[in-house]
Amino acid sequence: MVTAPGEGEAPLGPPPDGAPPVLALAGVSKAFGAVQALREVSLNLYAGEAHALAGENGAGKSTLVKTLAGVYRPDTGRVLLDGEPVEFGSPADAQQAGVAVIYQEPTMFPDLSVAENIFIGRQPKAALRRIDRRAMHDRAAELFERLGVALDPEQPARGLSIADQQLVEIAKALSRDARVLIMDEPTAALSGNEVTRLFNVVKALREQGCAVLFISHRLDEIFELCQRVTTLRDGGWIASEPVAGLTHDDLIRRMVGRDLDNLYPKQETEVGEVALKVGRLTREGVFTDVSFEVRRGEIVALAGLVGAGRSEVARAVFGVDRWDAGTVEVNGERLPPASPTAAMSAGLALVPEDRRQQGLVMDHSIERNIGITGLKALRRGPVISRAAERDRARDWAIRLQLKFNRLSDAVNVLSGGNQQKVVLGKWLSTKPDVLIIDEPTRGIDVGTKAEVHRLLSQLAADGLAVLMISSDLPEVLGMADRVLVMQEGRLVAEIPRERATEESVMTAATGGTS
C-alpha cells in the first residue's frame, strides 16, 4: 500500500524504502485571529529518521508541533498518517495514533513512582481488577532497558531531574507504542552529559524505527543528531533538506534572511554617563558573576537562549529576587538587595517578560494599571486624586498611541500590542533613567512591534539607558548598540554593534566553537 503523500511534490526526497512518511503535513495553514501562524507548510517524517525543525522564535514551530499533536486543527491542508489523511480531534487521538510529544519540562505526578507515572490510567491489572504492581514494575524496567538507561521504576518521581523526567516521558511514549516522537526543545534545560545520554536514547529509538522530530535552538545539536532539517520563517516553509552538506551559516540564513531596515528604526545617539552598573552579580544556581554597564543613550541587548538566566538577572537587578553576591548601582547609587521600591526611586524601571502575570493587573482598568507605579505622585493629601490618575493615563495613552475605548476599561480587553503599551506607559510615567525591558515585542503584531522599536530608539536618544532582553535575534541586531550574550547563567560575550551578526551571537549563545 504505497500511497503518495497528499502533496506529491513534498519537500524532500524519496523515502529510503518507498514507504510513505509515518506522519506528514501537507499544505497546512493555521491562523489565530489576524496572525498567520502557519502558511502552507509541508513536512514529511519518515520512520527511522531524526528530523530537525529550525526557525526563530515566532516562526511557527510550536504551532506546527501542536498541529501534529492534535492540539490545533489546521485551517487548510491535511495531516497524513501513513499516507492516509487523518483528523486528530484531540491530543488523545494523536496519542492513539502513536504520536507522542516530549516537552521541555514534563509534568509528572511527584508522589507516584516512576512506573506508576508511566502507566498512569493504563495500569496492568491482576485478578479482581487490582493493579498488578509486579507486572508494572517489570514492564517499566523492560522499557528502561530498551532505552539503555538506569532508572529505578520504584523511585518516586519527586526529585527526578528534568533529564530523568524526560526519559520517563519517553518510556511512557514507548509503552503506548509511539512511532513518532516529537521533542520540543528537550535540551534547553539539560547539562552536557544529560544531552549526550538523551541523544543516545534518541539514536537507539531511531534505529528501532521511530520517527523523531527534534526542535532545538542549539544548532550544533541539530548537526549532531539529525539527518534532515526543515526550516520555518514567519510561519512559512523555507526548506527541507539533508543536514549533511549544510553549514551553520546556511541554516541561520534560512532561519533569518529578511530585511531589517523598516522594522528596526535605530537612531544615532550620543552615549553619556554610566546609568546602570552591575558588578559580579550572583544568585546561586541561577547566574554567576554577571558584570556590565549601560550608559545613557545606549540600547544594550542581553541575548542568549531561553533559560540562560537573562530574565533572572533582570529580576534581581530590579529587586524582585534576592541576589547572593555582587552590586547594582544606578547613577552611582548602590541599591539595597531585594527592594523594587528602592530600585524604582533610584530611577530603574522593569517591563517584565510576562505581561499578563507580571506586567499588568489584567482585571484592572487602564488608568489604574498606569497609576499603580505613581501612587505617591497622584496623592492629594491622603487620598489618590482620580483626576490626576486619569490625566496621567490619558497623557501616556496619547503619547504611546494606545488604541482604547475608555480609560476605565479593563486591560484584558486590549490586544497584546496595546497591553504592552499600557505596561510601557506604566513604567515610562515614572520617568526612569534606566529602562530594563524583557522581550519588548513578544506576541505582538508587526505594526506595533515597529512602534515599540521606534519608541525605544527615541527613549535612548532622549538620554535613557535601555537594557533590552530579547530572544528575537533580528530585534537584537536591529536595535542594540552592544550585545551581551549569556549562556547557562554566565555572561560569555560582549559584541559591539559593528561585529554583531546572527552567527556571532548564536555562536556565543550556544557555546559553539564554529
Next chain:
Amino acid sequence: MAPDVKSAGGAADTAAPLLAGLPDRGAPGRLLRWDLLVGLLLVLVFIGGSVGSPGFASVDNLSFALGDLGEIALIALAMTMLVVAAEVDLSVASVLGLSSALVGTLWDAGWAIETIIPLVVVVGAVCGLVNGLLVTRLGLPSLAVTIGTLALYRGLAYVVLGDRAIAEFPQQYASLAVEDVPGTPIPYPVALFVLLAIITGVVLHATGFGRSLFAIGAQEEAALFAGIRVKRIKLILFVLSSTVAAFAGVVFTLRYGSARADNGMGLELAVIAAVLLGGVDFDGGKGTLGGVIAGVLLIGLLRNLLMLNDVSTEIQSIVTGLLLIISVITPRLVAVIGQRRRRPSPVPSPTPPAS
C-alpha cells in the same frame, strides 16, 4: 466625572460591549450590582421583619440588634482589607476570646482597667504579628496558618482563665459598651464602628494603600513588579486584624459583663460570611466596603429576626452557613453566565503596519 477621551488613534477596535454603559466608579459593574443586590435584600428583610414581627422595627430592638453586631462589624472592617488582598484570618474569634480571658484575669488580679485595655490590645497585635510572619516570611497559606492559630489562641485563652467566668467590671466602662451616645439611639460601639468604617472606606477606596491591596489581591506578582511592598502590607493587615479583634474582645467582655475563655466562639464565621456576602471575592482583588457593611447588617437583622421568632441557635447557624455558601456561589454563577454571553466578543483587529 469627566467624559472619556476616545481612542487616541481614532479607532475603537477594542470595544467591550458588556462593560459599556455601566457606572464608572472604578469597581467592575458586576460587583456594583452585587452590592446593590445585597442592599436591596437588606431593605426587603427590614420590611418583611417590620411587617411580620411586631417589635422588630422598634428603636429599642434595632439599637440592641446593632449593638449585638458591634464586634462582628468591627472585625469585618479589617477582614475586608485582608480578603481584598487575597488573605484571610480565621483566628480573630480566638484572639477575641484570648483578649476577654486576659481582661478577666488581670481585672481579677486587681489591675486597673486603664492599664488592662492597652496591654490586651498589644497582645492582640502580637498575635497578628505571629500570623503575619508565618504567612509572609515562611510563605504559608493564611487559611492554614490561621486555622492553627485559631486553635492556639483559644487554647491560650483557657490557659489564662481556665473555665472560670469573671464578672463585675467597673460600671462606667461596662456602660460605655452598652449605652447610647447621649441624645441618640446609637450605642457607643456602633458610633465607633461608623467612625472606623468611614476611615476604612477611605483607606480602601481612595488611598494608595487601598489601591495596593486590590492590586495584590488581583495579581500579586504584578503588584510586586510594580514596587508594592507586598509582604510588608500583608503583615500590617494581619496585625491590624488581630488588634481590632483584641479590642473587640474588650468591648464584648464589657458589654456582657463577663470574661470567659470561650467568648466569641465561632464568631469568625459570621465575620467571613458578612464579608463574602458583601461581595468581596474570596480570591481577592474585588469588593467594596459598602457591600460588606450591607452584608454585616443583613446578617445582623436576620439573626435578630430569627431570635425574635424564637428560632433555635442551631437554625440560626444553618442560616449563616447557607448565606455564606450562597454568597460564594452566586458571583461565580454570574461570572460564568457573563462569560457565556461575552464569548462572541470581537477579536481586536490588528493595527496596520507602520510605514
